[in-house]
Amino acid sequence: MHTATGTAAPDKQARQHASHLQWYPMTEPAEFANADPLIIASGDGVWITDIAGKRYVDARGGLLNVNVGHRRPEVRAALISQFDRIAYYPSFDGTATPVSIELAERLVTLTGQEHMARVLFGSGGSDAVETALKITRQYWKLSGKASRTKFISLRNAYHGTHLGGTSLNGNAAFRQAYEPLLAGCLQVETPWLYRNPFSNDPEELAAICARLLEREILNQGPETVAAFIAEPVQGAGGYIVPPQSYWKRVREVCDRYDVLLIADEVITGFGRVGAWFGSRMWGVKPDIMCLAKGLTSGYVPLGATLISQRIAAAWEGASSGAAHMHGYSYSGHPLGCAAALVVLDITERENLPANAARQGERLLARLQDLKERFGLIGEVRGKGLMICLDLVSDRRARIPVDASVARRLAELARNAGAVVRPAANYIVISPALTINESECDLIFSAVEAAFLTMEKAN
Numbered sequence: 001m002h003t004a005t006g007t008a009a010p011d012k013q014a015r016q017h018a019s020h021l022q023w024y025p026m027t028e029p030a031e032f033a034n035a036d037p038l039i040i041a042s043g044d045g046v047w048i049t050d051i052a053g054k055r056y057v058d059a060r061g062g063l064l065n066v067n068v069g070h071r072r073p074e075v076r077a078a079l080i081s082q083f084d085r086i087a088y089y090p091s092f093d094g095t096a097t098p099v100s101i102e103l104a105e106r107l108v109t110l111t112g113q114e115h116m117a118r119v120l121f122g123s124g125g126s127d128a129v130e131t132a133l134k135i136t137r138q139y140w141k142l143s144g145k146a147s148r149t150k151f152i153s154l155r156n157a158y159h160g161t162h163l164g165g166t167s168l169n170g171n172a173a174f175r176q177a178y179e180p181l182l183a184g185c186l187q188v189e190t191p192w193l194y195r196n197p198f199s200n201d202p203e204e205l206a207a208i209c210a211r212l213l214e215r216e217i218l219n220q221g222p223e224t225v226a227a228f229i230a231e232p233v234q235g236a237g238g239y240i241v242p243p244q245s246y247w248k249r250v251r252e253v254c255d256r257y258d259v260l261l262i263a264d265e266v267i268t269g270f271g272r273v274g275a276w277f278g279s280r281m282w283g284v285k286p287d288i289m290c291l292a293k294g295l296t297s298g299y300v301p302l303g304a305t306l307i308s309q310r311i312a313a314a315w316e317g318a319s320s321g322a323a324h325m326h327g328y329s330y331s332g333h334p335l336g337c338a339a340a341l342v343v344l345d346i347t348e349r350e351n352l353p354a355n356a357a358r359q360g361e362r363l364l365a366r367l368q369d370l371k372e373r374f375g376l377i378g379e380v381r382g383k384g385l386m387i388c389l390d391l392v393s394d395r396r397a398r399i400p401v402d403a404s405v406a407r408r409l410a411e412l413a414r415n416a417g418a419v420v421r422p423a424a425n426y427i428v429i430s431p432a433l434t435i436n437e438s439e440c441d442l443i444f445s446a447v448e449a450a451f452l453t454m455e456k457a458n
């Protein structure tokens with residue numbers, strides 16, 4: 001029976017059985033077989049509470065999306081108000097709702113300096129990427145250059161889980177189980193200072209990696225390359241911050257060969273990196289932007305693909321092949337749009353990008369100090385409120401620890417009061433952008449306690 005509190009099964013054993021009826025994304029079933037999921041019953045601000053009543057700082061910010069914090073009354077009011085008008089109506093065949101129109105206008109205004117002109121909504125980040133890829137293919141057909149079909153992405157990139165995005169993902173772990181994938185998807189080196197075979201100098205590395213992109217475009221034949229797609233700061237790859245000049249160099253290379261630049265801002269959009277958008281932070285105007293996550297702060301699933309004026313112009317006056325034979329039942333979902341509008345209000349009013357920059361810089365510096373004390377930490381890096389502890393078994397050789405070490409540390413941090421995310425050999429930290437100094441200090445203390453406990457046990 002459904003219960004309003006969400007704990008459908010009454011006793012622990014029955015609950016454990018029930019909890020294994022759902023498959024958990026990015027989880028190894030064998031490792032999880034005898035484990036209990038963390039079952040979160042409620043949230044408030046940066047805090048979450050599990051079904052046993054234990055409170056934690058949500059140092060994951062959900063999944064890097066809960067930017068304005070949990071259980072905001074303003075969001076609740078906006079959702080109820082929209083629900084009382086209409087909860088759902090599609091945007092197929094030229095229908096709309098006032099909120100979808102308002103949000104499209106708001107997003108275009110917000111990205112005025114990037115010259116974004118059109119919006120196609122979806123249900124999340126993977127949709128936003130898939131839409132970008134299909135818009136790109138259609139753009140080239142409309143422009144009379146149908147041979148431009150290939151996509152280039154970066155090693156360590158993550159572009160979601162649809163087959164298009166999966167084909168562009170730079171970690172084999174995200175691709176292998178689903179091969180064969182989309183033809184004509186290629187990867188080039190990511191400018192990752194900590195792990196690369198080329199250079200320890202950031203600007204030299206940026207130049208080398210931009211040249212490698214250029215070389216791949218030439219190698220494929222520029223007339224076959226549709227777009228280069230990248231995250232302004234790589235997320236799932238390990239919070240990899242490129243050198244300052246990398247994106248500018250990439251823009252130049254793309255312009256030289258008429259290759260579109262798609263910025264996958266699913267994580268970096270709306271303040272997470274300490275600026276409104278990652279590409280803006282790097283001083284670059286992409287041709288297409290993929291947005292999701294922080295757009296609604298996770299309250300309702302919603303994604304958006306923004307298309308620049310230059311690209312959108314190809315649709316104007318096109319006599320055939322211009323129909324948007326793409327879109328989702330939930331494109332422009334009114335509840336998602338209502339949530340997004342109020343989340344944008346909060347983000348602006350509370351200047352959350354600036355808070356992310358301030359709190360992130362301070363927390364990063366504190367965590368970097370831990371490196372002096374614990375040999376397991378190879379590097380602590382990040383931008384804004386995206387912080388990653390890169391764990392190594394050998395500091396000199398920078399050999400990643402086994403994923404079980406990161407999982408154990410995350411468990412210890414959770415026992416000490418903060419839910420951080422273990423991923424491969426990383427511990428990643430990405431709380432709500434509303435976080436204050438003392439809450440950041442709680443995250444720090446929980447992480448420090450986890451390392452101390454681990455050290456004692458070894």
Ligand SMILES: Cc1ncc(COP(=O)(O)O)c(C=O)c1O
Pocket residue numbers: 124125126127129158159160161231235236264265266267292293
């Ligand atoms: C850069 C990037 N693109 C796309 C996605 C996919 O988004 P979603 O999980 O909402 O489908 C993610 C998810 O983490 C992401 O980090």
